[in-house]
Amino acid sequence: MSKKILMITGDFTEDYETMVPFQALQAFGHQVHAVCPDKKAGDSVATAIHDFEGDQTYSEKPGHRFTLNASFSDIKASDYDALVIPGGRAPEYLRLNPDVIRMVQHFFEADKPVAAICHGAQLLAAAKVLEGKHCSAYPACRPEVELSGARYADIAVDKAVTDGKLVTAPAWPAHPDWLAQFQQLLQ
Secondary structure, three states, rough: OEEEEEEEOOOEEEEEHHHHHHHHHHOOOOEEEOOOOOOOOEEEEEEEEEOOOOOEEEEEEEEEEEEEEOOOOHHHHHHHOOEEEOOOHEEEEEOHHHHHHHHHHHHHHOOEEEEOOOHHHHHHHHHHOOOOOOOOOOOOHHHHHOOOOOOOOOOOOOEEEEEEOOEEOOOOHHHHHHHHHHHHHHH
16 A cells, blocks of 8 residues: 655755665555655655765765756645655755754654664654664664664664664665565555
């Protein structure tokens, strides 16, 4: 059964963590609306490609432009069945937006499926929805996950973890695993 999914993203979102799920979830037959505060349908966000090349942290390169297909000011979280939060640098500043925080909280209060990848956990921590959860994230976000009262899932970069209706993964190499787990929650 097709679901209506909200994806909250922003400038310098991780390219693969935005584009791949956006397309894959549509391939599963779901309707996905990608939005960004202060932007409307047809606007785009800059993406960044983060890679693991043997350095102490990931490298960052310019990605593609990702075109939004819905206007942030027009959407209501209650109209959606699930939420996806890509990583990259966008969650770092999206977590400062009170409307975004309220939207994220809605999905947890309504017990709807939520997927967060990589730095997406920063947004979950800011929304104060992680307490008591088992949650993965990019390892640099571990302190935020733990300080929010969650138990950090220290898993391989290509794995994901589900806790109730929350699916989390450390980075884009986990797409096959988290998308499969998320699809199970959507059925």
